[in-house]
Amino acid sequence: MLRLVVRRLLQLIPTLFGLTVLLFIWIHRLPGGPAWALLGERGNEAARRQIEEQLGLDEPLWVQYGRWLRRLLQLDLGNSIKTGQPVWEEFTLRFPATVELGLTALVFAVVIGIPLGYFAARRRGSWLDVTAVSGSLVGICVPVFFLAMILRSIFAVNLGWLPSGGRLTTGIDATDVTGFAVLDGLLTGEFDASWDAVQHLILPGLALASIPLAVVVRITRASVLEVLSEDYVRTAESKGLRKSVVRGRHVLRNALLPVVTTVGLVTGSLLSGAVLTESAFSFGGIGSFIRQAISDRDYPVLMGFILFIALVYVLINLLVDLTYGLIDPRVRVN
Amino acid sequence: MPLLSVDELKVTFAGHGRRATTAVSGVSFDVDEGQVVGLVGESGCGKSVTSLALMGLLPAKGVRVEGRADYRGTDLLSLSPSRLRDLRGTQLAMIFQDPLSSLNPVVPIGVQVTEILSRHRGLRGQAARDEAATLLDRVGIPDPRRRLKEYPHQLSGGMRQRALIAMAVACAPRLLIADEPTTALDVTIQAQILELLKELVDQQGTALLMITHDLGVVAGLCDEVNVLYAGKVVESADRRTLFAEPAHPYAHGLLNSIPRLDAPRGQPLNPVRGSINDQIAWADGCAFAPRCDFYTLDCLQGTPELGPLNADAVAGHQVRCVNPVREPLAVTTLAEVGAGGDPPAEAAAPKGAPKTAPKAAPKEETSE
Amino acid sequence: MRIARPRAARMFVAALAIGLIASGCASERDDDESGGDSEVFVFGAAGVPAALDPSLGSDGETFRVTRQAFETLLDHEPGGTELVPGLAREWSSNEEGTEWTFQLQEGVTFHDGEELTGEVVCQNFDRWYNWSGTYQNTTLSYYWQTVFGGFAENESEDTPEPNYVGCEAPDELTATITVAEPSANYPGGFSLQSFAIHSPKSLEAYAEDDPSGEGEDITFPAYSQEAGALAGTGPFRVTEWNKGNGEVTLEAFDEYWGETKPGVDQLVFRTIPEESARRQALQAGDIHGFDLVAPADVRTLEDEGFQVPVRGVFNILYLGITQDKQPALGDIQVRQAIAHALDRQNIVDTQLPEGGVRATQFIPDTVAGYSENVRTYEHDPELAQQLLAEAGAEDLTLEFCYPTEVTRPYMPAPADIYELLRADLEAVGVTIEPRPLTWNPDYQEATRSGGCDIYLLGWTGDFNEAYNFLGTWFDGYQQEWGFENEEIFDLLTEVRQEPDVAAREALYQEANEAIMEFLPGVPISSSPPSIAFSPDVNPPTVSPLTQENFAEVSFK
């Protein structure tokens, strides 16, 4: 397994190199520079020149790239131009929030999606099926930010059941160990903090989950339907096995294969949704941070983010393959 | 009284939004204890549907099953799903056409065998595994202990089919339905599998309903033969009679179409012309008419009845035809195909498959 | 590989939420003091402070926080713009306005127990004056450079010459600051948060870590990014900055010298960027107040019982005109036509929050130097069309720049205001090419470099001095205006060196009249950014300079 990881990462290196070059050129093509972003209203030409001088933005692009690469080789992603803090710290600061959010969404998607899809398929054509299918279709068609808006004004503002945004209620006792609010609470025994963090996760989680959930439901349903028509299910039936055995061992287990892949793909796309959800719930994660970085022309942050994304992407695929291997012996062998 | 007697079995598919199509339009036949009955016909004639109907494996929705199928006095077709579950595997078992797709790819062979043991024979854990191993051994799978842990895709075609058979016979069922068990296999292995089947049936006194399009198989195995055409039995007789004097033009054609090894070179083959697609509804007359050499307008006077050929006909020789074929086939052919009680491929598979299987096994591996 | 493995490992760990290993990068946090019973006041801020050291700040979000912990020599009257004693109980200057003497308050102690003395004041000013390296960058020392010019040793030719000469402390409670040239920036400048006085201990600590001068990064020094070394004299002291949750926590400072002692034990500024999110947080009771209320929400909040005190205005929104890009705009008649075409009253009525007023000149009426008799331009489409005709610019096409995804104190909804103005201009036959740009940096760059024919921009005053407004635009040729007008330029140069306040006021009025005659752009409105508080608190006196003192806050 470790060997697999290593191999994947090795394969990644040439791609990453090409990618970073491309992106370096691309983002430096963004009009305007970080200088104005820093100065805002009170900026003036002189100040701009001064800053760009200092940032070395006046040098040729390849020199700048060389410098960036050199630092990268020393495991240094550089500092954010906007906040002046090391990019790596900025990430580790915001990454946990996004991961928590993403995981919550995934949990919703999987825990609700798979059973729903399964039963929808089993009772094909029943009201359950119809609602599940149409529901998932609608789920895909509702713009995430609109959903977020609705959820917030209903559950946070009007009903007041859940917090309207943020990660933790201000002033609650929470010791920051890992940056994962929920986990921290459990580690430090501040369970109320964990609970609080969970409450803050529900609404954004739901908003973010809408699309993955819909997708999972539909894939599961389709896949179960397909498996139901497989010969080996017929065989199992012909052996007179109990329903539970046929469904669990023979239907569900096979039906899960495509679902796993889909979940992997969805996970990748979660970040997009996170950009919207995080800003809608002022949930200080990486999504909104990067979105800001783009308009701030915060080159180091953007470059770092690309590397980061590439790695996350590879890791997700890796996880998918591993899980896949666990379920499907055919893959395991090859 | 027969073990299983099927009476006017009728299966109609009414897919959503599509016009109903009749796959089996009134099939009747009997299977006695320990008897081997063949259900012969070209693909699409409704053989498989018949078997699935008997096992109650047809989808609940969009399918209408009529008629009776008395198994030891109980009508299988009207049994409750749960009762049927209890029968399946213990009383009735089935072997399917394509062994690869019929085995669950993600579950080890062992589990797939033991699950039936634990279901019907209450065997658990080690006991179940031991029994499974002996089963695999009985069906001639070498090194069963290791195989138990393996997955279908790691086995050769023959092995898989043997595994399927092992599951089918695990609880010594009274009736075993084999649906084209050999079509997906190499010729050499076909023979071994058939041999194995025959042996198991003899040992357990299990009745076997052999569904096939391969007359060779019929000749090698069956006592009684029912020829199916377009969802109806067109002729039924004991093997010898059928091979000696096929009365229905279709059966006649089928037998005639078997290429002969001793035929002089250059002599044309004589297949049944046309295809299953150009047929007419039984209601309008004989479905075979369009392909029939002996077709007259009388053939179109409603559905012909299944009845004794004529007074001096062999007992139980029934045919569904207005003007059956009179002249028997050239006797030599019969000698070859029918007369011998053993399969043509006998030579390929020496007696006592289990003992010899280990020898055979490597051969199979290479055949993958 | 050598690169990828460790980071991959860390990523993997993070991805699996086994953050413990990654905690090397996570900040330790501990706020046991904030036990449930203590009173915590939470305020929703629109942005994150750049640093906790006001000397490095240049934006309202930073100052809002630091102002609670750091005090300046001079201050503004609560709710007003008049200069009042701060840490200095009296101040005076010589005739030429080059020597500024401050008599300090007695018994002022810093958060770390140090005493406030004239010496300390001088140490502070000398520190700024002797800044080097990254500190000399405008982003870190914007206000120093605008008010006191450059440094002891300038490192970039773009840095202005220093105007600061030196500082002596003749006795315990006196500090005298000498500058080369008199300037309109004094004494007002001494009230800027950037020049708040830090404890000598802090100054030593600061000196320890220089901002990483390494290569090309502009980095805020580490001390300014955490509570640690910072010590001021304010009613609160910063105890924690949790960047993860975007929260700055301040504790009441018991030995505070001033009359208004802090009304709550703990003060938290939480960053909530989204406008509607801030409102809903207040409605949901997560926070007790927030700034920059969307005008549309004011009524709703009031109806729901929230307090929305109205601030005085201290800003200006104007339609900028770049004359040398589009020749037609060089024609005074065309500019007048534009002025007459705009229905500015409608914007005030429909868009701006309560307290907003239509502007007649480039400074709000709260600033000394406001002239009653400037030339005004009423909404008069016919006249506008006529003027255009006379100027022979009937088929005038203008590129109209406006910022997106931003709200400014003087401009609640730029896109909407643009829409209204566009309609007005098109009504008199001007063709408009819309050019929306993201506020940072595209819009800034486009407008400053004179890339737009007309554009929306504004200014919020730092202290009560008209020069702080007019000087930023009209003290000489600027690309964003693209005109030469000696009369105006001279007036402003003159006023800058005029030490006498009264004399300055007269000059300002003159300048305003000249400017509105020449009409380089069209001042549109002044409007106060709304601030809201929950019903159960006694809000602070709201200030036109948005310099609320949260010590006044308490729970009912």
Place this chain on the structure above:
Amino acid sequence: MATKTEKIDRLAELTARRETVTGGSLWVEAFRRLRSSKMALIGVAIMALFVVIALIGPWIAPHNPTAQIWRDEVFTNRGEFVGPRGENWLGLDHLGRDQLSRMLVGARQTLLVGVVSTVLGFALGALIGGVSGAALAFGGRAGQRLDTVLMRFIDMMLAMPSLLLAVSIAAVMGQSLTTVMIAVGVVQVPIFARLLRGSMLAQANADYVLAARALGVRRRRVVLGHVLPNSLGPVIVQSTLALATAIIEAAALSYLGLGNPDAAQPEWGVMLAQAERFFDEAPFMAICPALGIIVTALGFTLLGEAMREALDPKLRS
């Protein structure tokens, strides 16, 4: 005694009668299934309605959608808005413009964004996917390498959060309708590319292709003549779904303040984004465009799903 012809005719007739009972070819079958599926019907209905509005909207709009006719009646600063009323069935927007008219005219823009961006994504994606699919299947070693490069590229595009990609594109190109279209279109590229590549590979191993190649048919013929046409099915289905996504993504961009700025061309996404600020005071302002977007997207999705099911041989029971 019946004549031979009589016999033949009789048979032919009966045989023919039977033919109608059994199913026809895959496509005929698919179409029949499509017709019989409610999903498809609803989808088509919605789509038709939408397209019609998009076409004739400007003519049936009761008022000028961009004129701030009632600007003095709406006070955003006091949260006073004008809801549905006789004169304006859907009320006014925040600048005193007629919502209904804006909805009607906006439909065209919305459709335009959807179609153009999808076509763009389809074209680029199909190109990349087609090339790399063909290369891998028939290009030998060199082909494999080409395919790897292209796919790595596509992978990275997939990895890059689509919205952020779009945002950065918008940042480079400045705000305009074209930007929105391109940004949204580019995001679709990898999906189409992978899809086409996938189904081409599947086809490449199909027997008839192997046969064609065995018969020595030239590669170009095989690819262009057999593989490509047969692979397009799923891609076409995808494009229907992509249309829905495109409309939603466009709305998301507007929400992030990168939508089409030109007020002369009202667009649902932009309308929704603008209305979001006033959601509590004037929900109707947000709900109109929101519903518009959701329903339209739903229409396309329904059709796409129905098509997919109809074409999917596995689901043919």
